Amino acid sequence: MAIEIFMPALSPTMEKGTLAKWLVAEGDEVTSGDIICEIETDKATMEVESIDEGIVAKLLVADGADDVPVGTLIAILAEEGEDVAEVSVPSAVPAAAKEATAVVAEAAPAPVAAAPVLSPAPVANTSSDRVKASPLAKRMAEQGGLNLSTLTGSGPHGRIVKADVEAALAAPQVSAPAAAPAVTGDNSFRDEKLSNMRKTIARRLTESKQNVPHFYLTIECRLDRLMSVRKEVNEGLADSGQKVSVNDFIIKAAGLALKKVPEANAQFHGDIIRYFDRADISMAVAIEGGLITPVIRGACTKSLTAIASDAKTLAGKAREGKLMPEEYTNGTFSISNLGMFGIKEFSAVINPPEGAILAVGAGTKQPVVADDGSLSVGIVMSCTLSCDHRVIDGSVGAEFLKAFKGFLENPLTMLV
């Protein structure tokens, strides 16, 4: 029997992915554990191992193929003793019907084939899929000049039925936009296809801005003491080759502040609010083509050096596109730091379902007026907290920032 290899679900939310690159060719022999291809999901690029042994008989999806639905047959292996030429491709492969257990991602968590594949929720068709529609729906769409791939099916398994076509035909047509005012001269442009990551960013952040009632609180923190403590700490660590960054202090301070004001460590889930015991802090890392948010688990209890080491490892993996799903999901709070670009102050978009995100600006030397009216120069950093007002009220956000500022300005309190 030939062994069928299906598009695996590499994260619980993955519905389709790009087959970035085959690392084997037809005719190659593979043994269990060999890496056979790289798959780009909405979040990262992952290597896929073969769990079977055999000879690659057919590669059914080309390098770079986009939007391959989870469960699609992507390759066939001939077993030992089987003639590669004899292996035939099954004519109709029920995509999505099969659980993608034939291949597993490298060190991926056990349940890789997750529920979304089998979910009966209406499935939007994309142009590259086989459009599931009843014969009557197909004919009515054709007669009505309707592109079926733009419809969502309400029938069994997302099948487009008569009622869907009727509803679409009855929907008010969007009138064509008025002709744009004439401009002088042509302007050249370049169209770039959205990567999966860009699609995810677009979708999630649009959802966030549309659905989450954001409000913003800004506070200024003096970093003078922190800078000197950091210097001492790093001198002490010189022998170990480790270094602690200002950002590591910020992560630690945020973690401790969340512990102190647990009302801010919360998420909105429909009819409940979920409060977390632990502060798992997502840190936004810019990577080629977008950004990703690896999570520092237990930032409230970890030592500064442990945070520094985690942050360094995760940021490195993020830039190489090698993060595993469990390394970038299920944070409880986010930090986005653009200080290194000289940004003084900004506000960030909440990363749902998290309840808040802290936007950290650059620490700059500024004139500071002391309580007694005397003027001096200090290092001041501006931080803006974006809160989901459904879970965090103004006073809770303010309390969090007060605690956060307290830790940063009295860094020794973080170390004890």
Next chain:
Amino acid sequence: MSKFDLVVIGGGPGGYVAAIRASQLGMKVALVEREHLGGICLNWGCIPTKALLRSAEVFHNLKNAAAYGLSCENPSFDLDAIVKRSRGVATQLSGGIGHLMKKNKVTVFDGAAKLLGGGKLAVTDAKGAVSEITGSDIILATGARARELPHLKADGKQVWTYKHALQPDCVPGKLLVIGSGAIGIEFASFFNELGSDVTVVEMMDRVLPVEDEEISKAAGRSFKKQGMKLKTSASVTKIVTGGKQVVATIEAKGKAVEETFDRVILAIGITGNIENIGLEAAGVKSDRGHIVTDEWGQTSAKGIWAIGDVAGAPWLAHKASHEGVVTVEKIKGIKGLHPVDKKNIPGCTYCRPQVASVGMTEQAAKDAGHDVRTGKFPFTANGKAIALGETEGFVKTVFDKKTGEMLGAHMIGAEVTEMIQGYVIARGMETTEAELMHTVFPHPTLSEMMHEAVLDAYDQVIHA
């Protein structure tokens, strides 16, 4: 007090199917039945009438033995034995439902249930003992009974409802059947076959008035040929019982005529069993004899649902069963459900010749604004029908000219009740004429006529 996830009131084809489905979905289920499991369908409706009609059919074949090269001198029948067989079939199946309940761990309460509000119910058994049970959800599947009118009341002796007609004391010499829907026509057909002089009175202008006009016309012709008298656009305004015979006043075209009969069967519709089940206490609204529900069976009271005959037309066992399943799945919160599509429920009548249909009649399709194409194929042109000696009847199809949607299908003739499901599936899958034309039908079968009737609608019929 026993607590259940779901209490179903009524053990007919709606109620017991709902109970089984709920049990499959892991719910703790109780079923309350006041008379016998299986309801009217199994005890006093669908099943026992089919047993009677089978006897009539075999008798008809015996009388026609010579046509098949067989001899059978003076065939006769024993009415008591026919009725005994019919009751035996019902008893056997009712026992089967009891088994199914046990197998599915459904707790059956023998008694009459009454809603007390707040999910509570009182169950009164035959001895008058009352027990109280509660259900997080309650499904009312109490069914319906024969409708009577102030001037048309059954006495069980000379004037019968279906229940009396199922255990007749005699084959009436002269029989009056009031109403020519499925129930009236089936009994008319049965007693006509056994030798009664049958008169059918119908208020509408044709018999089987819900069917396509062409079907009604063909059925009427056939019944008349078999010796029935059909009085359409007529009504019975008065019946006088008590004498040796019943005197009925039949009014047609403004003229009233008195006629005497030995027995009268009332088949003037049915009415929901909504009395004495505590609808008011629970805040469940009803309208003209039926409980008001939404498309999922939800009544005006939260947690109380109604399915089957008591929830309104069409009054068919298979509709009740399907509603039972959908409502239970809705209660369970299963995603992606669709309500029962009432436009795609087939109807079957087991008279001779049989009648079966689904979807819109030609007239209804036109009234709905469709430009239609119709096809028709006669039994006389089908090899299997000729071999069977069953050449009466035809199959008719109605398509939307523009989209090719099969809007309706109508059949009359031998075994059509077994064939209609093919068109029901086609409609459910939303096929057009193209898929039906490309389907290979087995030869030789009566079903080939279904293929030909589709081809005929598109001027591609082969054998006619």
